[in-house]
Amino acid sequence: xxxxxxxxxxxxxxxxxxxxxxxxxxxxxxxxxxxxxxxxxxxxxxxxxxxxxxxxxxxxxxxxxxxxxxxxxxxxxxxxxxxxxxxxxxxxxxxxxxxxxxxxxxxxxxxxxxxxxxxxxxxxxxxxxxxxxxxxxxxxxxxxxxxxxxxxxxxxxxxxxxxxxxxxxxxxxxxxxxxxxxxxxxxxxxxxxxxxxxxxxxxxxxxxxxxxxxxxxxxxxxxxxxxxxxxxxxxxxxxxxxxxxxxxxxxxxxxxxxxxxxxxxxxxxxxxxxxxxxxxxxxxxxxxxxxxxxxxxxxxxxxxxxxxxxxxxxxxxxxxxxxxxxxxxxxxxxxxxxxxxxxxxxxxxxxxxxxxxxxxxxxxxxxxxxxxxxxxxxxxxxxxxxxxxxxxxxxxxxxxxxxxxxxxxxxxxxxxxxxxxxxxxxxxxxxxxxxxxxxxxxxxxxxxxxxxxxxxxxxxxxxxx
Amino acid sequence: xxxxxxxxxxxxxxxxxxxxxxxxxxxxxxxxxxxxxxxxxxxxxxxxxxxxxxxxxxxxxxxxxxxxxxxxxxxxxxxxxxxxxxxxxxxxxxxxxxxxxxxxxxxxxxxxxxxxxxxxxxxxxxxxxxxxxxxxxxxxxxxxxxxxxxxxxxxxxxxxxxxxxxxxxxxxxxxxxxxxxxxxxxxxxxxxxxxxxxxxxxxxxxxxxxxxxxxxxxxxxxxxxxxxxxxxxxxxxxxxxxxxxxxxxxxxxxxxxxxxxxxxxxxxxxxxxxxxxxxxxxxxxxxxxxxxxxxxxxxxxxxxxxxxxxxxxxxxxxxxxxxxxxxxxxxxxxxxxxxxxxxxxxxxxxxxxxxxxxxxxxxxxxxxxxxxxxxxxxxxxxxxxxxxxxxxxxxxxxxxxxxxxxxxxxxxxxxxxxxxxxxxxxxxxxxxxxxxxxxxxxxxxxxxxxxxxxxxxxxxxxxxx
Numbered sequence: 001x002x003x004x005x006x007x008x009x010x011x012x013x014x015x016x017x018x019x020x021x022x023x024x025x026x027x028x029x030x031x032x033x034x035x036x037x038x039x040x041x042x043x044x045x046x047x048x049x050x051x052x053x054x055x056x057x058x059x060x061x062x063x064x065x066x067x068x069x070x071x072x073x074x075x076x077x078x079x080x081x082x083x084x085x086x087x088x089x090x091x092x093x094x095x096x097x098x099x100x101x102x103x104x105x106x107x108x109x110x111x112x113x114x115x116x117x118x119x120x121x122x123x124x125x126x127x128x129x130x131x132x133x134x135x136x137x138x139x140x141x142x143x144x145x146x147x148x149x150x151x152x153x154x155x156x157x158x159x160x161x162x163x164x165x166x167x168x169x170x171x172x173x174x175x176x177x178x179x180x181x182x183x184x185x186x187x188x189x190x191x192x193x194x195x196x197x198x199x200x201x202x203x204x205x206x207x208x209x210x211x212x213x214x215x216x217x218x219x220x221x222x223x224x225x226x227x228x229x230x231x232x233x234x235x236x237x238x239x240x241x242x243x244x245x246x247x248x249x250x251x252x253x254x255x256x257x258x259x260x261x262x263x264x265x266x267x268x269x270x271x272x273x274x275x276x277x278x279x280x281x282x283x284x285x286x287x288x289x290x291x292x293x294x295x296x297x298x299x300x301x302x303x304x305x306x307x308x309x310x311x312x313x314x315x316x317x318x319x320x321x322x323x324x325x326x327x328x329x330x331x332x333x334x335x336x337x338x339x340x341x342x343x344x345x346x347x348x349x350x351x352x353x354x355x356x357x358x359x360x361x362x363x364x365x366x367x368x369x370x371x372x373x374x375x376x377x378x379x380x381x382x383x384x385x386x387x388x389x390x391x392x393x394x395x396x397x398x399x400x401x402x403x404x405x406x407x408x409x410x411x412x413x414x415x416x417x418x419x420x421x422x423x424x425x426x427x428x429x430x431x432x433x434x435x436x437x438x439x440x441x442x443x444x445x446x447x448x449x450x451x452x453x454x455x456x457x458x459x460x461x462x463x464x465x
Numbered sequence: 466x467x468x469x470x471x472x473x474x475x476x477x478x479x480x481x482x483x484x485x486x487x488x489x490x491x492x493x494x495x496x497x498x499x500x501x502x503x504x505x506x507x508x509x510x511x512x513x514x515x516x517x518x519x520x521x522x523x524x525x526x527x528x529x530x531x532x533x534x535x536x537x538x539x540x541x542x543x544x545x546x547x548x549x550x551x552x553x554x555x556x557x558x559x560x561x562x563x564x565x566x567x568x569x570x571x572x573x574x575x576x577x578x579x580x581x582x583x584x585x586x587x588x589x590x591x592x593x594x595x596x597x598x599x600x601x602x603x604x605x606x607x608x609x610x611x612x613x614x615x616x617x618x619x620x621x622x623x624x625x626x627x628x629x630x631x632x633x634x635x636x637x638x639x640x641x642x643x644x645x646x647x648x649x650x651x652x653x654x655x656x657x658x659x660x661x662x663x664x665x666x667x668x669x670x671x672x673x674x675x676x677x678x679x680x681x682x683x684x685x686x687x688x689x690x691x692x693x694x695x696x697x698x699x700x701x702x703x704x705x706x707x708x709x710x711x712x713x714x715x716x717x718x719x720x721x722x723x724x725x726x727x728x729x730x731x732x733x734x735x736x737x738x739x740x741x742x743x744x745x746x747x748x749x750x751x752x753x754x755x756x757x758x759x760x761x762x763x764x765x766x767x768x769x770x771x772x773x774x775x776x777x778x779x780x781x782x783x784x785x786x787x788x789x790x791x792x793x794x795x796x797x798x799x800x801x802x803x804x805x806x807x808x809x810x811x812x813x814x815x816x817x818x819x820x821x822x823x824x825x826x827x828x829x830x831x832x833x834x835x836x837x838x839x840x841x842x843x844x845x846x847x848x849x850x851x852x853x854x855x856x857x858x859x860x861x862x863x864x865x866x867x868x869x870x871x872x873x874x875x876x877x878x879x880x881x882x883x884x885x886x887x888x889x890x891x892x893x894x895x896x897x898x899x900x901x902x903x904x905x906x907x908x909x910x911x912x913x914x915x916x917x918x919x920x921x922x923x924x925x926x927x928x929x930x
Contacts, residue, residue, distance in 0.1 A: 021825060021827070022825055022827040048703070048704055050703045050704060051703075054822065054823070057823070058825070084823070169669060169670070172666065172669060172670065173670050176666060176670060181648075181664065181666070181707070182666045183646075183648055183665075183707070199646065200648075200665040200666060200669055201637065201641060201646070201647045201665060203669060204634060204637060204665060204668060204669045205634070205637065205638050205641060236728075237725075237728050237729075237732065238513070238515045238516075239513055239515060240725040242646070242648070242707055242724060259707060259724050259728075260702075260705040262728075263701075263702050263705075263724075263727075263728065263731070264702075266728070266731055266732070266735070267702065267731070267821070270731070270735035270738070271817055271821070273735070273739060274738060274739065274742065274813055274817060275813060275814070275817070277739065277742055277743070277813075278742070278809045278810050278812075278813035278814075279806050279809065279810055280810050280813065280814060284814050285823070286814075286818045286823040286824050287823075290835060290838050290839055290842075293835065293839050294839045294842050294843055297807075297810050297839065297843060298843050298846070298847075300806060300810070301803060301806055301807060301810075301843055301847055301879070302847065302850070304802045304803060304805075304806040305799060305802065305803055305847055305850070305851065305875075307802065308798040308799040308801070308802035308803070309799065309854070311798035311799075311802075312795040312796065312798050312799055313795075315794050315795045315797070315798070316792070316795050319791040319792065319794075319795075320791070322787065322791035322794045323788060323791040326784040326785070326787035326788040326791075326794075327781070327784065328794075329780050329784075329787045329791075329793075329794040329797065330777035330778075330780045330781050330784075331777065332780070332794065332797045332798065333773040333776035333777050333780070333797065333801060333913060333917070334770060334773040334774065334776075334777055336773070336798060336801060337769045337770060337772065337773035337776075337909075337910070337913070338766060338769060338770055338773070340769075341744050341765060341766055341769040342762075342766060344743045344744065345743050345744055345745050345762050345765070345766075347743075348739055348740060348742075348743035348745065349740070349743075349745060349749050352736055352739060352740070353751045356732070356736070357519065358519070358522070358549070358750070358751040358752075359751050360486060360487055360523070362486070362487040370755060370758065373755045374755055374758050374759045374762065377755075377759045378759055378762060378763050378766055381763070382763075382766055382767060382770055385767070385770070386770065389774070410770075414766070444802075445802070448798060448802070452798070
C-alpha cells in the first residue's frame with residue numbers, strides 16, 4: 001500500500017511511480033532465469049494486474065509460463081483476464097485442463113467465457129467439466145461473442161421490489177465479495193423479471209424500513225441478450241450509464257454489462273476501424289505470429305494489386321497516346337493521389353457519421369449537396385494551382401492545352417470522388433449493407449479507375465497527343 | 466415514466482420505444498411552425514436530453530432556437546451539454562449574455578467551461594460576469610482544453626479522514642442534488658490534500674460510528690491538472706476506474722473526472738484518428754458549415770497533390786523509357802497501390818500499438834524483423850502472381866524480362882514500404898514526435914516515390930526499353 005504522502009507528493013500522478021517498460025522486463029528476465037520466485041512475486045505484487053499483463057506479454061512464452069505457475073490461482077486469473085488473446089492461448093498450451101479450471105473458477109464470468117471460447121474445443125470441454133459452476137458458464141457460451149449476452153457477466157445484485165432498504169443492503173453485503181464493482185441494485189418482480197433499479201447513493205440515503213417498491217427508479221434502459229455489442233456501446237455512451245441490465249426474451253434478468261467492458265469494446269472497435277481502413281483484417285495484435293499477420297494483410301494487398309491491374313488496363317487502352325506523349329504518364333500519380341484522397345475524406349466522414357448516429361439514411365440529398373459544394377471549391381482551387389504549375393514547368397508550345405486537360409481532370413475527379421465517397425456509404429446503409437465497406441482500398445481503387453479514365457478521355461479530346 | 470410492463474415486454478430493448486429519426490423531425494417541424502409549444506414540450510419530455518439534442522441538430526437553426534426558448538433553463542442546459550460544438554454556437558448566436566448565463570448556471574462545471582470556451586471572447590466575458598459562481602468557472606477556464614484540468618468537473622464529494630461514516634453519509638446527502646452521479650467519496654487530510662477514497666459500497670456496508678480513517682482505501686490513482694487527456698483515458702481504461710480525482714501541484718483535491726467524460730474523449734479521439742488517416746483536419750462534424758469542411762480538407766488534398774507532383778517528377782526523369790515502351794506506364798498504378806497499401810498496413814499497426822502502450826520504443830528491432838519477414842512472404846507471393854499475369858497477358862517476346870522487372874519491383878517495394886511503415890512511427894516516438902504523423906498521406910506519398918524510383922531503375926537495368 002502506498003503511504004499517504006506519496007499521493008500528495010510533487011511527483012505527478014501516482015501511477016507514474018511504476019515505470020512499466022523494458023527495464024522491468026530485463027530485471028524480471030534475470031530473476032526468472034535465476035529461479036528467484038519470491039523476488040519475482042514481490043516485484044509483481046506492487047503492480048496492477050493490467051501492468052503485470054503488459055510486462056508478461058513482453059517475455060518469451062516459456063518465461064511467462066514459469067511466472068504464471070508461481071502466482072496464486074487468484075493472481076493468475078487476474079493477469080489472464082488482461083492478456084491478449086493469442087498470447088494467452090500460447091501461455092496455456094501445455095497447461096492441464098484441471099489447472100485451467102482453477103484459474104477460470106477465480107475469474108468473472110464474462111472473462112471466463114472469453115478465455116474458454118479461445119481454447120481448442122476438446123480442451124474447453126474438459127475444462128468445463130472441472131469447473132465449480134459448469135452450467136452457468138455453458139449457458140453463457142451459447143451467446144454470440146459480439147452480443148450483449150456475449151459480453152455480460154452474471155455477477156450482479158438484484159432484489160425483489162417487496163424487500164426493504166435494510167434487506168437490500170444485506171443483499172449487497174452478501175454479494176460484496178463476488179460482485180465487483182457495485183454501482184446500483186437491480187429490482188425485479190417476484191418472478192425475477194426486471195422492473196427497475198436503485199443507485200447505491202439512493203440506497204445509502206434512504207431509511208432502512210422503506211420498501212424498495214417505493215423508491216425504485218423504473219429503469220428505462222436494458223437490452224436483451226441478442227442485442228449487438230455496438231448497440232450496447234451506443235446506449236451506454238449516449239445515456240452515460242455505468243451498468244446496464246441484460247434480460248432474456250421473457251424479461252427475466254440474466255446479466256449485467258459494466259462500463260469497463262464497454263470501454264474495452266470501444267477500444268477494440270476503434271482499432272478495428274483503423275485496421276479495416278488500412279487493409280488489415282482479423283484484428284492484428286502486437287503479439288500475433290508472423291503467419292497470422294501475413295494472412296491478415298495478404299488479401300488486401302492482393303485486392304489492391306488486382307484493382308490496380310484494372311487501372312493498368314485503362315492506361316493500356318491509351319498506350320498510343322502515352323507513346324506519342326510520355327509526359328501524360330507523369331499525371332497518373334497526380335490523378336490517382338487526388339482521386340484517392342478526396343474519396344477517402346468524404347467516405348470517412350460519412351461512415352463515421354452513420355456509425356455515431358449523427359448522419360441518418362434520410363440525409364442523402366443534404367450530404368450530396370454539401371460534398372458537391374465542398375469539392376467544387378477545393379477542386380477549383382487545386383485545378384488552378386495545377387494549371388499554373390503545368391504551364392510554368394512544362395513551358396512547351398502545348399503547355400496550355402496540357403494544363404487545361406490536367407485542370408479539368410482534377411476538378412472533375414475531385415468532384416466525382418468526393419460525392420461518390422460521401423454518397424455510397426449512405427446508399428449501402430439504406431439497403432442494409434455495412435457502410436464501412438466503402439472505406440479503405442475499395443473506394444480508392446474505384447476512384448483511381450474513374451480518375452484515370454477521365455484523364456485519358458479528356459487528354460484525347462483537349463490535349464490530342 | 467415507463468409502466469413496468471414495458472420493460473418486460475417482448476419489444477426488445479426499451480430504448481427502441483422512441484425512434485429518433487426523420488419522422489420525429491418532420492412531426493416536430495410541423496408543431497414548431499404551428500407554434501404548438503405544449504405539444505412540442507410533451508414530445509421532448511419523453512426523450513433523454515441526448516436524444517433531444519440529436520433531433521434538434523437536424524432542424525434548421527431558427528426552429529431549434531424557438532424550441533430552446535420554450536424549454537426551461539434546466540432542460541435547455543441539458544440539451545446544450547449534448548449538442549455539437551458548431552451547432553451550439555450558432556444556436557446561441559442571437560441570445561443575450563444574461564440568458565446564456567442562466568443556462569450555464571444549470572450546467573455541470575465541465576460542460577459549462579466547454580460551452581464558454583466556444584463563445585466569442587467578448588460574449589464569454591459578459592456571460593461570466595452574470596454567472597452565479599464566476600470565480601470557480603474562471604479558474605477552470607485557465608486549464609488547457611485537452612488536459613485533466615480541462616475535462617474535470619468541480620462537483621465531487623470529499624470528506625476529511627477524521628469524520629465518521631455517519632458524517633460522511635450526511636455529506637453525500639447534502640451534495641446529492643449537485644453531484645451526479647456519485648460512485649465514491651474522496652478523502653482528504655485536514656488541509657484538503659487528497660489521501661484516498663471510499664466506494665459508496667464500503668460506506669453503505671460500514672457501521673455509522675466507524676472513522677473514515679479506518680476504512681479509507683489509499684487511492685493509488687490520481688492525476689494533476691496538467692496531465693494530458695489521453696493519459697487520463699489510458700489510466701481510467703487500464704485500471705477500470707469510473708471516477709478519478711484531480712489534484713493540483715500541491716496535492717490539493719480540485720476536481721473529478723468521471724467515466725462518461727472519458728468515454729466522450731475516447732470517441733472523439735477515435736474519430737480524430739480516422740479523420741487524420743483520411744486527411745481531414747480539425748475534427749469535421751456533421752453540422753459543420755461548407756466553409757469549415759472545405760478548410761479542413763483542403764490542406765491534405767494540396768499536400769497529396771504536391772507529393773504526387775514529386776512522383777510525377779520521378780516519372781518525368783524516365784520519359785524516354787516511357788516513350789519507347791508505353792507499357793511501362795501501366796505499371797505505375799500497380800507500384801503505387803501496393804507500395805501505399807503495404808506502408809499503411811504496417812504503419813497503422815505500429816501507431817496503434819504505440820498508442821495503446823503494447824508496443825514500446827525499445828521494440829524497434831523486433832518490429833523490424835517481424836515486418837521484414839511478413840513483407841518478404843507477402844511480397845514474394847504477390848510478385849509470383851504478378852509475374853505470371855504479365856507473361857500471360859502481355860505475351861510479347863520481351864514479356865519475360867518485363868515480368869521479371871515487375872516482380873522484382875513488387876517484392877522490393879512491398880518490403881521497403883512495410884518496413885518503413887513499421888519502423889518510422891517507432892523512431893518518431895523515440896525522438897518525441899507524435900507517431901501518428903506517419904499514418905495517412907505522408908507515408909503513402911513517400912512510399913509512392915520510392916516505389917516508382919525502384920520500378921524505373923529496375924526497368925532500365927532488366928527490361929531495357
